[in-house]
Amino acid sequence: QVQLVESGGGLVQAGGSLRLSCAASGRTFDNYAMGWFRQVPGKEREFVAGISRGGARTYYADSVKGRFTISRDNGKNTAYLQMNSLKPEDTAVYYCAADLFPARVVPSPAESEYDDWGQGTQVTVSS
Numbered sequence: 001q002v003q004l005v006e007s008g009g010g011l012v013q014a015g016g017s018l019r020l021s022c023a024a025s026g027r028t029f030d031n032y033a034m035g036w037f038r039q040v041p042g043k044e045r046e047f048v049a050g051i052s053r054g055g056a057r058t059y060y061a062d063s064v065k066g067r068f069t070i071s072r073d074n075g076k077n078t079a080y081l082q083m084n085s086l087k088p089e090d091t092a093v094y095y096c097a098a099d100l101f102p103a104r105v106v107p108s109p110a111e112s113e114y115d116d117w118g119q120g121t122q123v124t125v126s127s
Helices: none
Strands: 003-007 010-013 018-025 033-039 046-051 058-060 068-073 078-083 092-099 121-126
Touching: 003 092, 018 033, 018 092, 018 121, 033 068, 033 078, 046 068, 046 078, 058 068, 078 092
Parallel strands: 010 121
Antiparallel strands: 003 018, 018 078, 033 046, 033 092, 046 058, 068 078, 092 121
């Protein structure tokens, strides 16, 4: 099992930037893929971005492509989500998640593929 702790959320104006961090512990970090998801009250959790174990492969939802960048520092056991050009519709609770047994090199966008989750961090984008 992996313990995940997100940080970096907050309130930002539209067009601004935030960087989320996800600190992991409990297993060798570069043995598993990482993903970021988000959820708005009353809606299902949706995939945002994923990164492979070594960091060479990334995958993004169309809604954030070109604005968000996922990365990881395996020496620090931490994954990141750099969010630029934020929009009010990006407002959500953001969760990081660990895919402990990735079936493919390309990170999966499927929530069911992820085994462990953080508690979430709120991101609010004002217009």
